Amino acid sequence: MLRKITSVVAGLGMAALVLAFGGFGTAADDKKDDKTPTIKEIMAKGHKGTEAYMGKVKAAVKAEKWDDAQKYAKAMSVFGAALGKNKPKKGDADSWKTLSEKYAGDTKALFDATEKKDAKAANDALGTIGESCKACHTPHK
Ligand code: HEC
Structure with missing residues (x-):
């Protein structure tokens, strides 16, 4: 047997x-x-401090180092697309879907701007992302 x-x-x-x-x-x-990156990983690597991707994109756009800007903006948009695959520990699913999709769109817009070497569009997208933190942290963090 x-x-x-x-x-x-x-x-x-x-x-x-x-x-x-x-x-x-x-x-x-x-x-x-x-493995899908966790929310924490996306947040920490994406925007925690000047060594995170967002800080690197900002500095690169300012210095017009477009190769660097594209590289880090690409990383942010890949993370952005992955964010919604996670489930936050707080908040309702509909709100999370809306806000995580917005983040995916905003990071994609940033990447597109760096591809076009468009400093104004890149700074606008950085501003939009910078203003979106609290709106998502309040219900979901
Ligand atoms: C679409 C939603 C969303 C957006 C937009 C967002 N965050 Fe978060 N963030 C979260 C959630 C959810 C957590 C909690 C993660 C956890 O503890 O599991 C978090 C956690 C964090 C953390 C803590 C990470 C850690 O190591 O515990 C930092 C830092 C952070 N976010 C920074 C930012 C900054 C800066 C921005 C804007 C530039 C931002 N986040 C935009 C959803 C978002």
Whole structure:
């Protein structure tokens, strides 16, 4: 009996291996398996202090170092898109959906502005993001 179970388990294990390595492993799957960054991680790496992405984007835009600005703004927009996949510990789901989607849109607008090397649009987007912190922290933090 035990031997039979063992062989069934071993068989399943093989099937899983074949599935995993048998041509189904695409880049998209790899991406999906990546752990979604937590809200804390997005917040801390995104805007905590001058070493965070937002501070780096601000400084780079000011210095017109567009490669840097694009790199950090891209990181913010990737985080922005991931924020809504998390669930905040406070606040209702509809409000979270609205505010996290707004953050995704605002960080995307920032990235688009840096791609166009448009300092005014970039500063506007930075201003919009800077004004959005409290509106989301009050209900959700
Ligand atoms: C769409 C919602 C949203 C926006 C916009 C937002 N935050 Fe947050 N933030 C949160 C939530 C939710 C938490 C609580 C995370 C937790 O403790 O799990 C948080 C936590 C934080 C923290 C604490 C992180 C830690 O290490 O515990 C910092 C710092 C922070 N936010 C900074 C900012 C700043 C600065 C801005 C604006 C530039 C901002 N946040 C915009 C939702 C938001």
